[in-house]
Amino acid sequence: MSLPLPWVVAALPARTAPPRLARPWPSAQRLGLALLLGGSLVGCATGPTPATGSVAELVQQHGGPGTAQWPAPAPTPQAQAEAVASLLAQPLDPDTAVRLALLNNPSLQVALAGLDVSAAQRQQMALLPNPGLGLGRVREGGQIEIERLLRIDLWGLLSLPWRLQWQDRQLALARLQTAQEVLRLSAEVRRAWVRAVAAQHQLRYSQQVLDAAEAGAELGRQMVKAGNWSRLQQAREQRALQDSQVQVARARLQAQASREQLIRLLGLDDGRALQLPEQLPEPPAQLLPEADFEAQALRERLDVRLAQDDYQALASQLGYTRVTGYVSAFELGLGYNTITEAGQRDSKRSVEIEVPLPLFDQGQARVARAEAQMRQAQARVREVAVLARSEARSRWQDWQTAWTLSRQLETEVLPLRRQITDETLLRYNGMLSSVWELLAEARQNAHSVSTAIEARRDFWLADTDLRLALSGTANTGPSGLANPLNRAPSPAASAAPNPAH
Structure with missing residues (x-):
């Protein structure tokens, strides 16, 4: 809300006044009352809007979780804990994991609170500048003078529409920044979920391979003891057993690390209640048609x-x-002084206008800095565009290659390995091959299965990266692109009037 300048000028009193005033300057009173009333109306008409709604709609438009997936914030810690426990009651799928992160992730709550801070700053900017009131008492002999001065920041009134427009832009940029954080968090949660499920699956399978290696090593010891096998053959089986033990240790460490990463992103105190599915879902049967x-x-x-x-x-x-x-x-100053002496009372009024003289600072540095910042922002636009095009091409190629490898392993390699294993088992049952050939084939089959698990994991990671690269944001934003609300004050911001001036 802004006050038109002609109304302010019309409210000014004449410079001449009678020697006595029954009521001190009613026009000044009306002016002050109008300013206070206008400020209260502006304060009532504006206020911080809920951040979650606007950000949720923006995120949904760019492929993120829909508005319905955003859980309502719990009013109490107990209700928050109950909501988290209800989501953890069943094994987490990726959508439920994202929903839990939206409810419980501390970094997201920090980002949403920062958006509320920006909305509060916009509300503060919409308020009219407070007038200043100065009072003084001067005594000289028997003469007493009471000074009253009302100062009004006219520049704050005149620049109010621009300041509101500037703050609206800052609030819109803050919404975009927060939506970026939501999309990044959703992608990170999906990646962590994929890695945790794949690592858990890999650990279980590595343990099965270890059991088979222990059985082979025990059989080798018995064969050596019976004199039917050489020490060299036993050493090879012992080496296979040690390799399996190393693989199990590495798989266990990877499973713990990936699970802890998922726990951190979900904002959980511990992971005792966290349940994961047995394995990742299968990749789609068909490849998406190539698009622009x-x-x-x-x-x-x-x-x-x-x-x-x-x-x-x-x-x-x-x-x-x-x-x-x-x-x-x-600035405009309205003064009203009363002078009392020997039972007589006189009054005088004054009008002051204060404007800085641009003798030394004519805004050259501020203009030069604003022009440099605009060139910098223009270069950022091109930088981000180049990054977006490059990431789109790279992520599409990664996604296509990961899908091809995963489908090849699951539809061609694994069926072929199973066929070879079945044939080897038939030959063993017909006494045409030894148990050692059967164990060697089992180890080869285990390696193929482990590779297939990793390929399925890589596909779902590439799928998440592709979705984020096409409709979200970069995994790690360009070095020059920072939060506009956290950078150095812009020339316009430094030139904006201070309401408390």
Whole structure:
């Protein structure tokens, strides 16, 4: 809300006044009352809006979790714990894991609280600047003078529409930044879930391979004891057993590390209640048709949109900085003094206008900095566009290759290995091959199964990266792109009037 300048001028009293006033300056009273009332109306009309709703809609538009997947924040810690426990009652699928992270992840709560801070700053910017009231008492002999001075920041009133526009842009940039964090968190949770499930599956299978190796080593000892086998053959079986033990130790460490990463992203105190499925889902049977992924990334990625909006905000600030290079403050003072002496009372009124003289600082440095920041933002737009196109191509190739390898292993290699194992078992039952050939074939089959588990894991990781690269943001944003709310003050911000001036 802004007050038109003609209304303010019309409210000023005449410079001449009668020697006595029954009521001190009613026009000044009306002016102060109107300013206070206008400030209260602006304060009532504006306020921080809930952050979750606007961010959830923006995230849903860019392939993230829908609005229905965002759980309502629990009013008490006990209700929060109950909501978390209800989500952990069943083995987590990736969607439930993302929902739990949206409810319980501390870093996301920090980001949403930061968005509320930006909304509060927008509300503060919408308020009219408070007028200043000065009182003084001067005694000289028998003469007493009471001074009253009302100071009004007219520049704050005149620049209020621009300040609101500037703060609205900052709030929009904060929403984009928070939506980026939500998409990154969702992708990180999905990656951690994929790694944890795959590592758990790998550990169980490695343990089965270890059991088979222990059986082979025990059989080798018995064969050597009976004199039917050489020490060299026994040493080979012992080496296979030790290799299996090393693989189990590594798989156990990997399973623990990936599980802990998922626990951290879900915001859990411990992982005792965390349940995971037995294995990852199968990849889709058909490959998606190739599309113009570069154009989709440029059209839908949030970091591209953030860089463009940041450039537009700086371009609009440049015009304001040029205008305020000479005049950046304008104050009006209304004075009313009463003089009492020897039973007589007299009064006088005064009007003051304070404008800084641009003798030394004419805004050259602020304009130069604003122009440099605008060129910097323009370069960021191109940097982010190049990154988006490159990531879209790379992620599409990774996704396509991972799908091809996973399907080849599961539809061709593993069936072939099972056929070879079955044939070897038939030959063993027909006494055409030894038990050692059967054990060797089992080890080869175990290696193929382990490779297939890793290939399925790599596919779902590539699938998550592709979705994020096309409609979300970069995995690690470009080095030059930072949160606009955390960078150094812009020229327009430094030129904006201080309400407490």
